[in-house]
Amino acid sequence: MERAYIGLGSNLAEPAEQLRQALASLAQLPATRLVSVSSLYVSDSLLPGQPRYTNAVAALDTDLQALALLDALQAIELGQGRERHERWGPRTLDLDILLFGNRQIDEPRLRVPHSQMHLRAFVLYPLAEIAADLQLPDGSPLSTLLAACPFEGLERLTP
Numbered sequence: 001m002e003r004a005y006i007g008l009g010s011n012l013a014e015p016a017e018q019l020r021q022a023l024a025s026l027a028q029l030p031a032t033r034l035v036s037v038s039s040l041y042v043s044d045s046l047l048p049g050q051p052r053y054t055n056a057v058a059a060l061d062t063d064l065q066a067l068a069l070l071d072a073l074q075a076i077e078l079g080q081g082r083e084r085h086e087r088w089g090p091r092t093l094d095l096d097i098l099l100f101g102n103r104q105i106d107e108p109r110l111r112v113p114h115s116q117m118h119l120r121a122f123v124l125y126p127l128a129e130i131a132a133d134l135q136l137p138d139g140s141p142l143s144t145l146l147a148a149c150p151f152e153g154l155e156r157l158t159p
C-alpha cells in the first residue's frame with residue numbers, strides 16, 4: 001500500500017463541481033482508499049488568458065502501481081470530458097500524481113515528484129493542509145517549500 005497525493009485542477013464547466021465529481025471517482029478506484037481531501041482553492045491561471053482555476057489535493061492509499069494509477073486518473077479526466085487540445089490550455093479536469101510514496105519516478109509518461117509542484121502555491125498549500133509534516137523523497141520538508149512560495153493570489157474556499 002502506497003500513499004499517493006493527487007493534484008486536482010479545473011477551470012472550465014463549473015470547476016468546483018468538476019472537482020467534486022472527480023473526488024467521488026477517486027473514492028471508487030479499485031484497491032484504493034481516499035484518505036483525505038484539502039479545501040478548494042481558487043487562483044488566477046499561471047498562464048494568463050484563461051479562466052481562474054479551482055484546485056485541491058487528495059491523499060490516497062493504493063495498491064495500484066504508479067502507471068496503473070495514472071491510467072485510472074486519465075480515464076477519470078476523459079470521463080469528465082477532458083479534451084486534450086493545447087498542452088497548457090484551459091481544461092475541465094486535470095489530475096496529477098504529485099507524490100507516490102517515497103518513489104522518484106522519471107519515465108516518459110510519468111515524473112514523480114511532479115516537476116512543477118515546488119513552484120505552485122495552488123499545489124503546496126492544499127498539500128500542506130492535509131499533510132503538514134510531509135517530507136519529499138529528496139528529504140526536503142514541505143514546510144521549506146511552503147516558506148519559499150508566497151500564498152498571495154490564492155483564495156481558500158470555506159465549505
Ligand SMILES: CC1(C)Nc2nc(N)[nH]c(=O)c2N=C1O
Pocket residue numbers: 008009010043044045046047053054055088089094122
Ligand atoms: C495552465 C496551468 C500551468 N496553470 C494553472 N494555474 C492554476 N492556478 N492552477 C492550475 O491547476 C494550472 N494548471 C495549469 O496547467
